[in-house]
Amino acid sequence: MTSHEVQRLRIVFAKRGSLVYISHLDLMRAWERALRRAGLPVAHTQGFNPRPRLLFAAALALGCSGRAEQLDLYLEQRIDLRSAASALLAQLPAGLDISSITEMDLTLPNLPAQVVAAEYRVTVEPAIQPAEFQQRIAALLGSTTLPRRRERPDGVRSYDLRPLVQELRFAGQEHGLQVLSTRLQADGQATGRPDELMAELGMARQVRSIERVRIVLKEEA
Amino acid sequence: MTLPPSLERVLTGVSKPGRYTGGEWNSVSKSWDSTRVKVALAYPDSYEVGMSNLGMGILYELLNDQAGVLAERVYAPWVDMERALREAGLPLCSLETRHPLRCFDLLGFSLQYELNYTNVLTMLDLAGIPLQANQRDESWPVILAGGSCTYNPEPMADFVDLFVVGEGEEVLPELVRLYDRMRSAPGYSRTGFLRAAAAIGGVYVPSLYRVSYCGDGTVAAIDPLEPGVPARVDKRIVPVLPPAPSRPVVPFLEVVHDRVAVEIMRGCSRGCRFCQAGMVYRPVRERPVEQVLDAVERQLAHTGHEEVSLVSLSSTDYTLIRPLLTALLDQHAGKRVSVSLPSLRTDAFSVELAQLLQRTRKSGLTFAPEAGSERLRAVINKGVTADDLLATAEAAFRSGWQRIKLYFMIGLPTETDDDVLAIAGLVREVQALGRRVLGGRARLNVSVSTFIPKPHTPFQWAAMCPPGQVAARQAMLQRELHLRGVDLSWSDEATSRLEGALSRGDRRLGAVIQRAWELGARFDAWAEWFRPELWASAFAQAGLDPQFYTRRERAREEVLPWSHLSAGLSAGFLWEEYSRARLGEAGDNCRESCAGCGVRETFDLSACPVTLGADGRAE
Numbered sequence: 001m002t003s004h005e006v007q008r009l010r011i012v013f014a015k016r017g018s019l020v021y022i023s024h025l026d027l028m029r030a031w032e033r034a035l036r037r038a039g040l041p042v043a044h045t046q047g048f049n050p051r052p053r054l055l056f057a058a059a060l061a062l063g064c065s066g067r068a069e070q071l072d073l074y075l076e077q078r079i080d081l082r083s084a085a086s087a088l089l090a091q092l093p094a095g096l097d098i099s100s101i102t103e104m105d106l107t108l109p110n111l112p113a114q115v116v117a118a119e120y121r122v123t124v125e126p127a128i129q130p131a132e133f134q135q136r137i138a139a140l141l142g143s144t145t146l147p148r149r150r151e152r153p154d155g156v157r158s159y160d161l162r163p164l165v166q167e168l169r170f171a172g173q174e175h176g177l178q179v180l181s182t183r184l185q186a187d188g189q190a191t192g193r194p195d196e197l198m199a200e201l202g203m204a205r206q207v208r209s210i211e212r213v214r215i216v217l218k219e220e221a
Numbered sequence: 222m223t224l225p226p227s228l229e230r231v232l233t234g235v236s237k238p239g240r241y242t243g244g245e246w247n248s249v250s251k252s253w254d255s256t257r258v259k260v261a262l263a264y265p266d267s268y269e270v271g272m273s274n275l276g277m278g279i280l281y282e283l284l285n286d287q288a289g290v291l292a293e294r295v296y297a298p299w300v301d302m303e304r305a306l307r308e309a310g311l312p313l314c315s316l317e318t319r320h321p322l323r324c325f326d327l328l329g330f331s332l333q334y335e336l337n338y339t340n341v342l343t344m345l346d347l348a349g350i351p352l353q354a355n356q357r358d359e360s361w362p363v364i365l366a367g368g369s370c371t372y373n374p375e376p377m378a379d380f381v382d383l384f385v386v387g388e389g390e391e392v393l394p395e396l397v398r399l400y401d402r403m404r405s406a407p408g409y410s411r412t413g414f415l416r417a418a419a420a421i422g423g424v425y426v427p428s429l430y431r432v433s434y435c436g437d438g439t440v441a442a443i444d445p446l447e448p449g450v451p452a453r454v455d456k457r458i459v460p461v462l463p464p465a466p467s468r469p470v471v472p473f474l475e476v477v478h479d480r481v482a483v484e485i486m487r488g489c490s491r492g493c494r495f496c497q498a499g500m501v502y503r504p505v506r507e508r509p510v511e512q513v514l515d516a517v518e519r520q521l522a523h524t525g526h527e528e529v530s531l532v533s534l535s536s537t538d539y540t541l542i543r544p545l546l547t548a549l550l551d552q553h554a555g556k557r558v559s560v561s562l563p564s565l566r567t568d569a570f571s572v573e574l575a576q577l578l579q580r581t582r583k584s585g586l587t588f589a590p591e592a593g594s595e596r597l598r599a600v601i602n603k604g605v606t607a608d609d610l611l612a613t614a615e616a617a618f619r620s621g622w623q624r625i626k627l628y629f630m631i632g633l634p635t636e637t638d639d640d641v642l643a644i645a646g647l648v649r650e651v652q653a654l655g656r657r658v659l660g661g662r663a664r665l666n667v668s669v670s671t672f673i674p675k676p677h678t679p680f681q682w683a684a685m686c687p688p689g690q691v692a693a694r695q696a697m698l699q700r701e702l703h704l705r706g707v708d709l710s711w712s713d714e715a716t717s718r719l720e721g722a723l724s725r726g727d728r729r730l731g732a733v734i735q736r737a738w739e740l741g742a743r744f745d746a747w748a749e750w751f752r753p754e755l756w757a758s759a760f761a762q763a764g765l766d767p768q769f770y771t772r773r774e775r776a777r778e779e780v781l782p783w784s785h786l787s788a789g790l791s792a793g794f795l796w797e798e799y800s801r802a803r804l805g806e807a808g809d810n811c812r813e814s815c816a817g818c819g820v821r822e823t824f825d826l827s828a829c830p831v832t833l834g835a836d837g838r839a840e
Contacts, residue, residue, distance in 0.1 A: 017223050018242035021232055022473040026239060030473055033246070033525030050557060063233055091525070093246045093473075208226075 005043045005053065007075040008104045009084065010111070016065040019095030024059035030093060031071070038087040041077035055111045057215045058118065058186055061193065064210040072104065072111040117166055117216040118186045120194045123177040124206040133178060134170045136201050141168055146200055150193075161200055164192030177208055183216070225319070231305045239474045240268035241302060243294075243316030246471040247523060249281075250317045251291040258401050260284055260292045261315050261325040261362070265332070265340035266746065271296040272470070273478035275532060276368065277331055280389055282466040290397055293317040293325075294470075297340040298347065300743055300750065306347055313347035322348035326400060328362040329393070330381070332370035335723035336716065336746035338377060341366075342738040345380065352735060354382050354428060359411050363400070367393075371425070372456075372501050373676040373783035376723050378427035379731030382411075383418055385425075386786055387456030388487075390463050392423045419450050423457025425786060426450075432728050432782075438769055440727055440780040455787045456501070458824055461831075461839075462487060462508050465516035468523045480528035480561075481520040485513050485545070489534035490812040490830055494602045494802050495591070495633065497675035498534055500795075501788040503820040505811065505830030510545050510837030517549060521558065529553075529560045537566035537574065538812070540833045546577050563587075567605045572616040579621075586617050589628035592636075593643030600635050602798075602808040607647060614651045618658040625665055627651070631694045632672040632686030632717075635803060641694045644669070645701035652707055665707045669698060671717040675724055677788040679798035682775040685721045688714055715753035719745065722760075722770040727782035730770075732763045791819025 015027065022030070032052050035042050044050035053074035060066045085101050092098070108114075128136075140146065146161040167183035184192030194210050224232070224242065232238035253259070262281055264271030271277060277294070284292035293315035298306060306313065312321040322328055322344070330341055342352055345364070351357050354364065366377065367385035374384045385392050396418060403414050419426040429450045433441040445452055465483050472479065488505035489498065517529055529549070533539060542562075549560055560578050565571040567588040575586055590605050592598045598605060617625055629644050648667055655663025671691055674680040686694075695711050702709050723730060736759035744750040760767050775781065777796055794817060798808055809816035811830055821829040831839050 018244040019473075021238035021242045023239070026473045026475070029475070030246075033471060036525035036527065037246075037522065044557065062238070091246075094244055 004076050005074040005106060007078045008106045008108075009073045009075065009081070010100075010102045010104045011071050011073060011098055012068050012100045012102075013071070014065070014067055014097045014099065015060060015069055015095065016067075016097075017095040019093070020063060020065045023062050024056070027060075028054065028056065030096065034088065034091045034093070034096075035073070037091040038084075040073075040084060040087060041075050041079065043074040043076040057111050057217075058115050058191075060212055061195070061210075064120075064194070064212055066212045068099065068214055069212070070111060070215055074106075111217075113188070114217040114219070115215055116185070116187045116218050117183050118192075118212055119167075119181070119183045119214040119216065121171070121211045121213050122180045122182070122194055122198060123174070123208045124180065124198070124203050125208055126173070126176070126178050127203070127206045130170060130173070130178065133180075137168055137170055137180075140165070140200060148196060148200065150196065159190070161192065161196060164190055165197065168197070186215075227309060227311060228319075231302075231309050231311060235301045235305050236299060237268075237474060240296065240299065241316070243319075245473060246525075247468040248294075248317055248470050249285040249292070251285065253291070253318050253320060256291040257289045257405075258291075258327070258397050259320075259325045260290065260327045260329060260397065261295055261322055262292055263295045263322075263328060263330045263341075263344055265297050265330055265337040265344060266334070266744070267299060268296040268472075269474060269476040271331075272472050272474075272476040274331060274333065275482055275484060276333075276389070278466055278469050280329075280393055281470070282468060283390060283463075284393065284397070287394065287397070289401065291317075293320070295322060295344065297337075297344055297744070303343060303347065303743070312349055313344055323350055323362060325362045326404065327365055327397070329365040329367065332366050332368040332374070332377065334746055335370060335376075335720050336751075338723065338734050339738040339742045339745055341377070341380065342735065343743060353379055355379075357382075357411070359409065363411065363414065365396070369497065369501065370724075372497070372786060372788060373724060373726070374425065374427070374786075375432075375728045375782045376726040376730035376734060378728045379735070381427065382415055383424060383426050385423055385457070386454055387423045387788075388458050390459050392421060392457050395421050396424070416447070416449075422455065425454045427728075430785065434727075434729075440782055440784075442780060443782075443785045453785050453787055455823060456789055458504070458789070460506075460824065460826065462506050462512075464512060465508070465520075467516070467519045469520060471524045471526070478530065479526075480530050481517060481524060481526045482530045482532050483513055483516045483520065484508065484533065485531045485536065486533035486539050488830065490538060490810050491535060491604070492602050492798075492808045492810060492816055492818075493591070494600070494679040494798055494808065495630065495672060495675075496534075497678050500678045500790060500818075502534065503789065503818060504824070504826060505832070507539055507541075507831060507833045507839065509833060509839055510541055510548065513545060514548055514552065518552070521553070527558055529558060531560070531562050534564055535566060536562045536564050537568070537571045541835075541837055542574060543577075544837070546574060550577065567609050567613050569612060569616050572613055572620060575617070575622075576620050585624060585626055586622050587626040587628065588613060590647065591628065591630050592633060592640060593629065593645070593647050594640045596805055597633060597636060597640045597643075599805050599807045600802045601633055602802070604807060604810070607650070610647065611650060611654060615654055615658065618655050618663060623659060623662045623664060625651070625655070627665060627667050629667065629669045630672045631669055631698075632691050634672075634674075634680055634683045635805075636686065636694075638694070638697065641697055642701065645698055648702055648707060649704070652704060655706070661706065663706055667702060667707060667709045668711070669695070669709065670712040671714065673717055673721045673724060676781070676783045677790060677795070679795050679802055681725070681781065681795065682777070682779075682799055684774040685718075685771040687772065688718060691717075713748060713751070716745075716748075716751060718767060718771055719753065719756055722767040725782070726770050729763065729765060733759045733765060736762050787823070789818075789820040789823035791817070791822070794818045 057070040
């Protein structure tokens with residue numbers, strides 16, 4: 001149950017700089033506080049402990065930057081997009097930058113439910129030659145299964161990484177670093193993690209940065 | 222703000238890296254090159270604890286509001302971060318402009334808890350700053366410390382150049398101005414600055430005093446080394462509370478107190494004899510209602526917080542508490558802002574106030590009878606009766622609270638097993654009451670801490686209860702309170718012992734602190750890191766016995782290690798209170814009649830306590 005929602009805004013934003021080091025939960029709180037400071041009429045969930053109606057497309061792992069993160073914001077009063085944008089811009093901490101605000105149809109499915117994949121750009125220290133890098137990529141793509149085990153707070157989980165990797169390619173060099181580009185499944189079934197992929201390539205220790213460049217939604221896929 | 226790659230590499234391997242990245246809303250980064258005096262405010266505990274400290278926030282805004290001064294923050298790096306910084310060869314830096322701490326002019330530590338002392342050493346060492354004050358010359362920052370521990374700062378005297386005793390709102394700007402003037406003049410010397418600083422009220426420069434000892438280890442005398450150095454340093458106060466901050470830094474991480482906090486009153490009139498805060502933060506000064514409302518309004522607008530806490534040592538005692546709460550709720554009703562009121566008295570009025578706040582959000586209710594028997598409550602001057610507690614608990618249960626927290630202490634002076642059994646009796650009565658009103662849903666959280674005698678309180682002469690006896694009494698309560706619906710917690714014995722030794726320690730403990738730190742002591746306030754065996758070795762290697770500090774009853778004539786520092790209380794008052802305590806006589810509440818503590822005379826106050834008239838302004 002939620003309070004009356006009259007408008008739904010999709011905000012596309014970047015998370016970078018020092019904000020790369022705050023968790024998803026911290027990010028949610030930072031947005032909630034910025035929205036309160038901006039005085040936007042945010043709708044709230046009902047019940048004993050009302051929460052602002054703010055839905056993020058997908059959590060971003062701590063340590064990764066995001067170029068085009070997305071969230072849907074539900075309002076209890078209609079506002080003009082231009083004034084919403086300027087009120088919000090004045091209240092966002094450095095490291096959060098809005099690139100667009102678009103009004104969405106209230107009847108569309110929830111944003112997280114629409115996510116199917118995410119594209120990442122990973123930079124690595126050049127510990128191996130590009131040719132070998134490409135060989136490793138080819139070998140990974142050529143395999144049929146890539147069983148991995150991942151430690152989680154509730155125990156060790158076994159899964160197959162291979163079907164989660166939809167695209168993977170060596171994207172050249174930049175500022176002395178090698179660049180890798182990938183698209184990983186990210187939906188209700190399973191979410192591929194770029195750090196796991198790098199570990200599978202034997203390059204976990206060489207990773208310098210991971211950037212999520214795009215969140216792919218169902219209708220775009 | 223982009224981070225240097227060397228730091229980024231370190232951050233990827235540590236827990237909660239957001240502790241070290243800064244950039245929070247309302248943090249202030251002034252121009253480094255064009256600002257004359259650079260102050261680092263350091264808190265020797267985790268970011269989450271340090272960011273919850275009200276005093277740090279007050280001083281941060283106050284200094285940054287001044288032209289020519291910048292203040293930046295730094296907290297103790299967690300154990301994994303300390304290791305990572307050392308491995309990477311990186312110095313400890315401020316959060317704002319990321320300058321190494323050694324580049325600051327003044328480095329001020331907030332000392333609120335004795336078990337943070339080793340973290341001060343970690344921070345100095347990670348900054349590359351020599352630990353011992355006498356090893357530092359003009360090229361190093363001046364190391365300051367303030368906070369409640371400076372009422373007996375002697376254990377930290379080896380490491381700190383200058384202590385601020387009392388309230389820092391005026392002293393710190395005075396020190397900054399003095400430094401600014403002297404530093405730019407020819408012939409600046411560190412000792413010259415410290416000597417000049419010692420003339421400022423509330424400033425204590427330990428290197429200007431010599432401590433001599435008797436054969437039995439007690440202090441023989443504490444003498445100024447030079448003429449012009451005051452024989453006694455009185456704490457500083459601000460006679461009128463300055464306006465509360467407007468723009469508190471909003472952390473990204475979830476910190477201990479993650480809300481707007483406005484101080485409504487400083488000082489407490491109750492005179493509980495065990496309570497150091499109640500003694501040293503005198504006189505009582507209430508903040509006018511309109512100032513509180515104004516501060517809440519500003520802070521909410523500038524932070525985006527949705528919770529407000531009205532802070533004081535005893536909020537129910539604030540004269541106009543009900544009008545204040547009513548006005549606050551009226552202003553913020555419908556804005557989803559909740560208000561909380563810590564430190565409630567044990568009475569029906571408090572439950573009524575808590576009920577008023579229920580409109581916003583249900584929070585827990587905590588009451589602190591402190592002792593189990595009427596007799597012992599008179600000894601500690603906690604004027605609560607069993608009937609008060611039962612009536613309050615009943616009102617709370619009937620108003621819909623299912624869980625009540627009760628605070629008690631054991632190991633109090635004159636305590637017997639019967640007094641401890643009385644705690645169990647009282648808890649049983651409250652539990653039975655809860656079950657009568659609510660049935661099986663009623664729950665009690667009972668927290669039993671170990672009493673630690675503190676300087677500048679009537680119990681500063683008292684011996685701590687022997688460890689074996691504390692353990693036996695804890696066991697007694699565990700046995701007696703093994704009841705459905707009652708959760709019992711108690712404080713760690715070894716932790717209390719160490720706090721006891723450090724709080725009433727002398728200068729010789731500097732060697733113990735440094736040795737414990739060298740042996741690996743870190744974050745001693747955290748159960749997961751506290752290693753009492755390191756401290757035992759450190760005491761032994763320094764040839765000192767911790768029991769000398771904890772277990773010994775002091776004579777009235779003894780020169781206490783803090784006797785050259787004054788909280789403004791008259792010498793006779795504390796002893797008189799101690800004597801009355803031992804006779805089981807309750808003391809005074811200074812809102813009703815002046816207890817004669819001496820603070821009014823020390824500071825030549827025209828009004829004491831400073832309370833509010835019906836118009837909400839100070840009378």
